Amino acid sequence: MSSPTGPPVITLDDIRSAQQRIADYVVRTPVINCEVISKRLGCGVSFKAENLQHVGAFKARGAVNAVMSLSEEDARRGVVTHSSGNHAAAIARAAGLRGIPAFIVMPENASPKKIAAVESYGVSPVLCGPSTQQREQAAAELQQRTGAILVHPFETPAVMAGQGTVGLELLEQVSGLEAILVPVGGGGLLAGVLVAVKTIRPEVKVYAVEPALADDTARSLKAGSPQPPTRYDTVADGLRTQIGDHTFPIIESLVDDLFLVSEASILSAMRTIAEDAHLVAEPSGAVAFAGLIDNADRFAGRSTAVIISGGNLNFGDCQLGRN
Template sequence: MEPITLADVRTAATRIAPHVWRTPLVACEPLSAALRCDLRFKAESLQHGGAFKARGACNAVFALSDDEALRGVVTHSSGNHAAALARAATRRGIPVYVVMPHNASPIKLAAVRAYGVEPILCEPTSEARERAALEAQERYGARLVHPYDDPLVMAGQGTLALEVIDDWPEIDTVVVPVSGGGLLAGVLTAIKAIRPEVQVIAAEPAWADDTARSLASGKNEVPTRYDTLADGLRAAVGKLTLPVLTRWLDDLILVEEETIRAATRTISAEARLVAEYSGAVPLAAVMTTPERFAGRRVGLVVSGGNLDMGGCRLGESPRSA
């Protein structure tokens, strides 16, 4: 049995409509010409909080009953989901507790603190994050909103796929970054139900290849390192998400760190969008295997835009690297 259905994604779209942006699908003619395919960027970097995570967090928080909401919510996250859940809980006026690795991006830590929430810091491993979140859950009685292995979160993330298909009916390929797999599972559920002929391809850093290894072995593999530039893609693929990926995913492309750097710069220079390293991984996949995408109509999910600009604040200039 699938953890979510198209009906769940459509329900999520209605529920979160007052709380999220419908982000644009941005075309880039020079880059399309250079890579010999029609490229368009789903700019979730322009979403509330600068990432797609607003969708799943809002769906989970606003689906709670009044009694559940009184006890608040808790999660663990490298940053974007933490900030998204803090925002959603603030909008509903309920308590929120977030666990983050101590090496999380400073800009993501600051985003959580901006909502008046002090992160609970832990070691940068999946096991440490989950253990600290469980301790907080038991202490406060809050409802765990897992960053990806939660049906409500998965359904919320899948709403961006509804927008992509609606905005570009001719699309034939979607490339999605993968970490825990909540975004990818949501996108797969929506697209394969509406347009099964559309190819959905995962993009993953070679330094965080647990999803590729999990698909190959048929079981959940753990990450072997946590130092990829794409800090939002360091989590292990989920137990709920892996079966969805196994059933529906068309392909997975591993990308190297230098290609991620180049893709991040290219998105800024050519598409005029700010992408964090995790959000640039889909373009890195196209740059890695351009022949795979030649002549196709390709939607790239820019999952987030929370790039550290040297700690600058409003009215200041970014520091030089």
């Protein structure tokens, strides 16, 4: 992969337009302030509860924006995508809202719950190998066969702009906000939040958090160019993907820091969110909070927002024990 040059593929205007376009189709998710956790960590902790979004994840935002942005001619062709789960369900839902076909590729190691979610919208996913290359190849073959429009899970600009609406809402919902922690896989959510937040309030710090077993963004930042994943077995299944060509330059230029977290930290964070904030987070959705717990001293006394990116938890897949 090679990073494109030139200006970012999305702007604040794109994100604001997305906010208007998707308003009738997504939830303006609440911010949950948890006094117990805030006292324990020594900072003000506000959870942006995207687990309460349609399809149980922030992906509903980008999918709706992308599908509703299509011309009538393109929409009639339908849409195709590849995803480990949440984006897949989001595209299936968005296509249904517009009344157009959806063709979806999912990795064979996707959560059964997420496969079932796609099927609940009347779409039977095509399964493939877990690597980014295998997903992209299967989606390309499906696109060639159907003539559908590709809506990439994080590289399509309209998807990135839709995800950026999370950042707009946070700035409106949390007064005196000083820091935001965002999980990163392909980088669509992180890139969108960065453009929104850093354009409006550049003094707000934005931190990426990534599983140590899916550290391609960390390695990419060190190398100065997108690096491929080396494995696909982190419990945070939504983050088993490669950082994007379009998302990486935005992240590289705007992110304040990146934290890597262990599998044990992710599982512990899930349990703490459930016990103390009374919210359900899937592993990927708990990654940002794991980063805050592991680096609490960096946030002492600061008003901090943590994005719970999804809540599609399959309880049979992991044990929420203290590790």
